[in-house]
Amino acid sequence: MFDNLSEKLDSALHVLKGHGQITEVNVAETLKEVRRALVDADVNYKIAKDFTNVVKKKALGQDVLKALKPGQMMVKLVKDELTDLMGGEAEGINLSGDPSVILMSGLQGSGKTTFSGKLAKYLKNKKTKKPLLVACDVYRPAAIDQLHVVGEQVDVEVFSDKGNQDPVAISKAAIAHAKANGHNVVIIDTAGRLAVDEVMMTEISNIHNEIKPHETLFVVDSMTGQDAVNTAKTFNERLNFDGVILTKLDGDTRGGAAISIKSVVNKPIKFIGTGEKMDALDVFYPGRMADRILGMGDVISLVERAQEQYDEEEARKIQKKIAKNKFGFDDFLKQLQQIKKMGSMKDLMGMIPGAGKMLKDVDIDDDAFKGIEAIIHSMTPEERSNPKIINSSRKKRISKGSGTSVQEVNQLLKQFNQMGKMMKMMQGGGGQKMMQMMKGMK
CATH class of the missing domain: 3.40.50.300 (P-loop containing nucleotide triphosphate hydrolases)
Structure with missing residues (x-):
């Protein structure tokens, strides 16, 4: 969503972010690039020009040049002005009639x-x-x-x-x-x-x-x-x-x-x-x-989507299973289904601050979970509830049944094991240990 515009605005504002000293001249140059980015995004030239003129006036009027972090101040001004340009506040739909x-x-x-x-x-x-x-x-x-x-x-x-x-x-x-x-x-x-x-x-x-x-x-x-x-x-x-x-x-x-x-x-x-x-x-x-x-990013919308799919009773059951070390692949499959209901993976990743930029050239397929689901469905009920029993011969059978390789089965089992440890740490309040483990994970 708006990938090209985001990239060009980031490039324009990066000049200010990296400057040791910000002057009227480089503010004007930056806003010229901002205006060009808006016009390239098919914004009417007059609207784009008025937009940058307002930002410039506010920037020079609020002593941005003397601010402790002038680059961040400029980003905030651009963000506030973009918000106003698009309407300021969200407006609901009128449902006053009957019908x-x-x-x-x-x-x-x-x-x-x-x-x-x-x-x-x-x-x-x-x-x-x-x-x-x-x-x-x-x-x-x-x-x-x-x-x-x-x-x-x-x-x-x-x-x-x-x-x-x-x-x-x-x-x-x-x-x-x-x-x-x-x-x-x-x-x-x-x-x-x-x-x-x-x-x-x-x-x-x-x-x-x-x-x-x-x-x-x-x-x-x-x-x-x-x-x-x-x-x-x-x-x-x-x-x-x-x-x-x-x-x-x-x-x-x-x-x-x-x-x-x-x-x-x-x-x-x-x-x-x-x-x-x-x-x-x-x-x-x-x-x-x-x-x-x-x-x-848009963390608030991401949380709201997650809350829409949140089942309190199911969450309590999962919590008990994690505490007793009984979280299995059937439970994991249910969690995947809830994530899929939240929307396309690319859209969800775009809501995470910084992720959109990191993944701009990565094609995130909405069917990314299909291979994982196929592997889980190829397991027996006993294997899904107790993955520890999955040995070499079972892995070969699972890979053949799911149309995947043994390496892919191994990778899923390893990631599932790491995820189980992280969940256990979260239950016990081991936040620092969890962060250390996450650093070592891809």
């Missing part, structure tokens, strides 16, 4: 239908919400079927009327259906076009005027850069939408849309899509995103 009606808008291919499913799953997980998805794309033959497939994936009902070509009538019928069947959120997926045209804008305006949604969201493909910002501006002039959804942030995006869209349309980015899976959805926090852009 709450959410209207999705955007161009074809922006990811509206997929995001509608993600949002339905996100709201459904809040326990008190029972969403209904509504298929109002009456033009693409496969659009209605696609939403039904998405609905099945997230276990949410989909309302559609294939014989009806009037999206306004379908929307009204869907809201009536929701009221009659206890759905307290209605998510309406509308038609998109390959480009903005008058027919499309009139249709979405008619739906908006008739159903008066509590929340209107504009879905935009972040990979389209400045074009995304221009499209958002056109939609906002007709719909006056409430917020922006940025999809495909896990792709090869330059980041310009995320950074500049708020200042152009004066509407907050509410959610971001970070992958194809139905749980690859995050609330947009400008401060956290600024941290990630500057290579500082």
